[in-house]
Amino acid sequence: MSSALIPTYARANLAFERGEGVWLISEKGERYLDFGAGIAVCSLGHCHPHVVKALTDQAHKLWHVSNLYQIPGGERLAHRLVEATFADLAFFTNSGAEALEMAIKTARKYHAVEGQMDRYHIITFEGAFHGRTTATIAAGGNPKYIEGFGPKAPGFDKVAFGDIKAVEAAITPQTAAILIEPIQGEGGVRAAEPSFLRALRALCDKHGMLLIFDEVQTGVGRTGKFFAYEGFGVTPDILAFAKGIGDGFPLGGVIATREAARGMTAGTHGTTYGGNPLAMAVGNAVLDVVLAPGFIDEVARKGLALRQKLAALRDRHPAIVAGVRGEGLMLGVQTHIPVADFVAAAREAHVLVIPAGDNVARLLPPLTASDEELAEGVARLERACAALTAKQEKAPA
Ligand SMILES: *Cc1c(COP(=O)(O)O)cnc(C)c1O
Numbered sequence: 001m002s003s004a005l006i007p008t009y010a011r012a013n014l015a016f017e018r019g020e021g022v023w024l025i026s027e028k029g030e031r032y033l034d035f036g037a038g039i040a041v042c043s044l045g046h047c048h049p050h051v052v053k054a055l056t057d058q059a060h061k062l063w064h065v066s067n068l069y070q071i072p073g074g075e076r077l078a079h080r081l082v083e084a085t086f087a088d089l090a091f092f093t094n095s096g097a098e099a100l101e102m103a104i105k106t107a108r109k110y111h112a113v114e115g116q117m118d119r120y121h122i123i124t125f126e127g128a129f130h131g132r133t134t135a136t137i138a139a140g141g142n143p144k145y146i147e148g149f150g151p152k153a154p155g156f157d158k159v160a161f162g163d164i165k166a167v168e169a170a171i172t173p174q175t176a177a178i179l180i181e182p183i184q185g186e187g188g189v190r191a192a193e194p195s196f197l198r199a200l201r202a203l204c205d206k207h208g209m210l211l212i213f214d215e216v217q218t219g220v221g222r223t224g225k226f227f228a229y230e231g232f233g234v235t236p237d238i239l240a241f242a243k244g245i246g247d248g249f250p251l252g253g254v255i256a257t258r259e260a261a262r263g264m265t266a267g268t269h270g271t272t273y274g275g276n277p278l279a280m281a282v283g284n285a286v287l288d289v290v291l292a293p294g295f296i297d298e299v300a301r302k303g304l305a306l307r308q309k310l311a312a313l314r315d316r317h318p319a320i321v322a323g324v325r326g327e328g329l330m331l332g333v334q335t336h337i338p339v340a341d342f343v344a345a346a347r348e349a350h351v352l353v354i355p356a357g358d359n360v361a362r363l364l365p366p367l368t369a370s371d372e373e374l375a376e377g378v379a380r381l382e383r384a385c386a387a388l389t390a391k392q393e394k395a396p397a
Contacts, residue, residue, distance in 0.1 A: 014347070015027050019034070019042075019047055021045040021048075022034055022368070023046070024352070032347075032350045033350060033352065034365070036352045037365060039354055040217045041247070042248050043243075043368075044247045044367065045368045046248070050285050051286060053285075054282060055249065055278065055281060058277055058278055058282075061277075062277045063278050066272060067271065067274070071277060073277055077090070077275075077284050078090035080287050082255065084291060085255055086236070087239065087256055088256070089255065089256055089261050090253055091254045091264070092279065092280070094279075096240065097131025097132055100240050101133060101136065103212050103238045103239075104122060104135060104177075106210075106256060107177035107210045107260070110260055112263060120176055121174045122155060122156055122157070122179050123171070123175060124157065124179050125160070125179075125181075126159070126160050127161050128184060129181070130179070132145065138154075141158040164196060168203065175209055176209060176210065177204075178203070178212065181216075181217070181218065182234075183218050183326070183330060185217035185218070185356065187357045197232045197234040198233070200234070201235070211237050212236060212238045212239070213236040213239045214240050215229070216241060217330070219243070219245070220290055221290045222328055222330045223303075224299045224327060224329070226290070226296060228327065237256060237259070237260040238254060238257075241253055241254075244290075245283050245287075249279055249282040253275075290367070295367075302329065303327065305371065309378040310333060310363075313333075319336060319392065320335060320337060321333055321336070322334040322335055325360075329363075331363040331364075332362055333353070333363065334358065335360075337392075338359070341388065342361050342384065343361055346381055348387065349380040349383040349387070351380035353381075363377070
């Protein structure tokens, strides 16, 4: 039977029935190691018992009331995020793109409430990804995502990633903020230089602009820090998060300083579902695990070990693997062959990885993956490399 879904995705012919930690079990009963985690979403793996219990306990009590009433779980989650970060305040959304929309609006309103209505431009970077709404495709700047969808939303000025001179040249009296992923995810696990982020911070301070970090992919322990900004030693004014905070439940949000959020007063912004009791139960359960003493240090340790194993894989398969990059358990394997071929061969070897820009395959295993599971993933990638090499040797030159 042909699919009745609008075909915006070229899906693999593979459906899963169950998940257990780092493992996905297909309809045919085959077990796959999930090193994609639903694109950095399932931070605690599939069906983590503590999260399942929090979600089901809440499901028996109350799902949704709207933001017209107090939501104690949301107050608690906001306090915990604020206590663990630079921020003073939080807001919850259902997705990463909505978190970015909120971040963009917060930065613009910050200037508008001081009478600077024209100060709405935001400097963004080549290779960025910020979501698929009409504003966030303009912010991301990828022509493939923008073309055919009407006029590009105004106010996003794109410069080269890492080019501080270009940033300086792009600043005008209309510039409200700089928006950047400290490590580009979709762009190919490309980390900014710490000195570049420090220079952005200095420019923002000098010109009265806000620094926005998109940590939708890098956040909530993924890079071996609670948020990646800690590792760079650069603090933003506004930070968007999503993916890992929900472990698969649709949840995102923004944290900001009280100063940066000064324009976001009652009635200026809203969401029907964002921060509902089900989502808040899950977010709090995820933080119970991620903020437990030692958990994030373990992510950093396992990330280093995995990176070393991948470097050895590159040494054994230099015709396939070009390089390894990334932080914590957000790692990229750049390939000499088309990355889609590498991802397909990995899938054949029953390990799931995610293609990204710059011919990079992303490895984003659940943060709970054991040393043995991470080693097993590399062993499967090794089989994929061997199969690809055999294919190369068979192909006529
Ligand atoms: C995934 C992602 C988004 C968009 O999140 P959605 O939940 O798909 O809307 C935005 N920014 C970054 C860095 C992402 O990785």
